[in-house]
Amino acid sequence: MTTTGIGALIEVSADGSVSALMRSTSEQWAAAINHRFVRELFAGTVDEAVMRDYLVQDYQFFESFLSMLGACVAHADELDAKLRFARQLGMLVADEDTYFVDSFVELGVDPSDYLRPELAAPTARFRDLMDSAVDSASYPQLLVVLVVAEWLYLDWAESQEEVPQRDVHRGWIDLHRSETFRGWVQFLVYELERVFPTENDHGSEAEDLARTWRRAVDLECAFFDNVYDD
Numbered sequence: 001m002t003t004t005g006i007g008a009l010i011e012v013s014a015d016g017s018v019s020a021l022m023r024s025t026s027e028q029w030a031a032a033i034n035h036r037f038v039r040e041l042f043a044g045t046v047d048e049a050v051m052r053d054y055l056v057q058d059y060q061f062f063e064s065f066l067s068m069l070g071a072c073v074a075h076a077d078e079l080d081a082k083l084r085f086a087r088q089l090g091m092l093v094a095d096e097d098t099y100f101v102d103s104f105v106e107l108g109v110d111p112s113d114y115l116r117p118e119l120a121a122p123t124a125r126f127r128d129l130m131d132s133a134v135d136s137a138s139y140p141q142l143l144v145v146l147v148v149a150e151w152l153y154l155d156w157a158e159s160q161e162e163v164p165q166r167d168v169h170r171g172w173i174d175l176h177r178s179e180t181f182r183g184w185v186q187f188l189v190y191e192l193e194r195v196f197p198t199e200n201d202h203g204s205e206a207e208d209l210a211r212t213w214r215r216a217v218d219l220e221c222a223f224f225d226n227v228y229d230d
């Protein structure tokens with residue numbers, strides 16, 4: 001076992017499938033974790049309207065994300081894994097949903113504005129990708145999207161030590177960095193490596209997973225970019 005450069009907080013086998021996926025998107029990954037939104041979030045200088053837009057769109061992301069975890073409870077091939085996804089669902093309901101609702105209060109966003117907003121294009125595309133993974137009922141397809149979404153967030157959230165003062169900024173960083181969050185991401189990465197199809201057995205399935213990985217990384221960049229587009 002070894003660690004990679006970016007994503008170095010997580011152990012991956014250097015000659016395994018996850019390492020290869022990571023290498024295929026290293027530039028886009030670096031662009032996402034060093035994005036202007038991340039820099040401003042750590043500095044506590046994100047424009048109020050940008051933060052509002054980002055969280056309103058991310059609450060829509062969150063809905064499909066929950067469905068993916070539910071689908072993993074249904075389709076994971078081992079009991080231990082099902083239990084791990086069920087525990088994470090409980091954490092998201094308790095901590096992440098509370099963060100969203102408290103932040104909407106802090107930012108003055110009414111439920112009527114955050115429950116059914118118009119979806120920005122990257123949000124709609126991300127939801128399509130997650131909903132397709134759910135419909136596929138394929139544990140590897142679900143894992144590919146989850147690994148990108150969670151590992152990339154761990155990477156940017158652990159990229160700086162100093163955290164900003166305001167709850168709305170600090171809370172979003174804290175949700176994505178801790179021993180516990182790192183353990184969750186490590187679990188996802190081990191699972192993806194474990195169930196990844198070998199080229200000999202299922203060449204086209206592996207290609208399909210690689211396409212999904214690249215699409216998810218591109219969408220992470222687009223999701224950040226979108227909040228600065230008029």
Ligand SMILES: Cc1ncc(CN)c(N)n1
Nearest residue numbers: 058061149150153220223
């Ligand atoms: C767009 C996006 N990607 C990932 C995460 C982390 N679950 C998130 N909240 N939003």
